[in-house]
Amino acid sequence: MRMFLVVAVAIFGALNFITIAALLRFHPRRKPIVIALAILCNVMWLFLPLMNARTDLSRALRAVFGPPWFAWLCFVLVYPLVALLSYLTKSVWPSRIFLWATLVAIPVGIYSALVPIDVERVPVEVPDAPPTRIAIIADLHTGLLTRPSRLRQIFATTAALRPDVVLLAGDLIDDDPYFTPKLLAGMRDFPPNIPVLAVMGNHEMYGAPYDYIAKMRGGRARLLVNEGTPLHGLWIAGLSDYAASSPELRPNFDAALRGKPAGMIPIVVAHQPRAFPESISRGIPLTLVAHTHGGQFGFRALHWSLAGVFLPYHMGLYRRGASQLYVNTGTGFWLLPWRIGVLPEITLIELRSVSPHSASMRNVAR
Secondary structure, eight states: OOHHHHHHHHHHHHHHHHHHHHHHOOOGGGHHHHHHHHHHHHHHHHHGGGGSSSSHHHHHHHHHHHHHHHHHHHHHHEEEEEEHHHHHOSHHHHHHHEEEHHHHHEEEEEEEESSEEEEEEEEEETTTTOOEEEEOOOOBOEEEEOOOHHHHHHHHHHHTOOEEEEEESOBBBBBBBGGGGHHHHHHSSOOOTTTTEEEEEHHHHSSSSHHHHHHHHTSHHHHEEEEEEEEEEEEEEEOOOOTTSSSSSSHHHHHHHTTTTTTTTEEOSSSSSHHHHHHHHHHEEEEEEEOOOGBEEEEEEEEEEEEGTOOOOSSSSEEETTTTEEEEESSSSSOOOBBBOOOEEEEEEEEEEOOOHHHHHHHHHH
């Protein structure tokens, strides 16, 4: 962790220097604003060692200084390229246009992250599968500033879809198990006749995973940690997360599939798309994941997102042979309440049966 901090400070220190110097050169009349923003947005570096202290102070520091810090990190990753263009063209206009675009994108992105909800209805055909409606919620990152009304809205919207089951695909809290009661309170009014199943994500692992597990036990959602459960002729196999540091919490397909009756169709639920290659090797027909957030910036109609620059599976539905994967792009946000083009998503998987012969012919065609 210490080495990571040293490397991160070195890289972003250099990017900060380049960005600030370029802003002062191209916009000298904005010097007080540039300096004030640079100071405000870099304060979080001083408190990084406290990020996971799980105290009232660390929670407040993270909530107040975390969003501007993360926004500034994103800005300094891009602006040096814009500054280089201004330098090469000997014009201030590339920088000026980019800054104005940024000012417009900030309120639009904040609104998109906090207000609308995008319901993605996804028909999925699986051989001999019983018709089932599966809702997916993920990446809520419940924290200090999470609005209880927003959680209630998300679960009310999901209930209105009348799913047969709701799957919570990890990163439901923002590291700290302290926020688990707030998460559970958000689903308090959820219809009792609809089962709710959950798996852990990397952010549950970053905090105190055993504390989180204890707080989830007996709550509205049943937490599956490398275990499965039957549901309407399906076997829901809940994997743990790859960020686990303890061996007993690392993903275990064998444990998650243990006890599955012969002939029952397995569906793997995990947080990260990293589970898909093993699902393919085992011939699992459907894997449901989240984690990517779609980079919180993208164009769903074009199946492009910022996360896709780094990850092979980043949003939507994929098929590899007889196996399919759906990647939910998150219902919340991480640290910075900002999304453009990839709205907060609730997925409704409409599972449909198809004959094995038709499915095999389709796989050959692909």
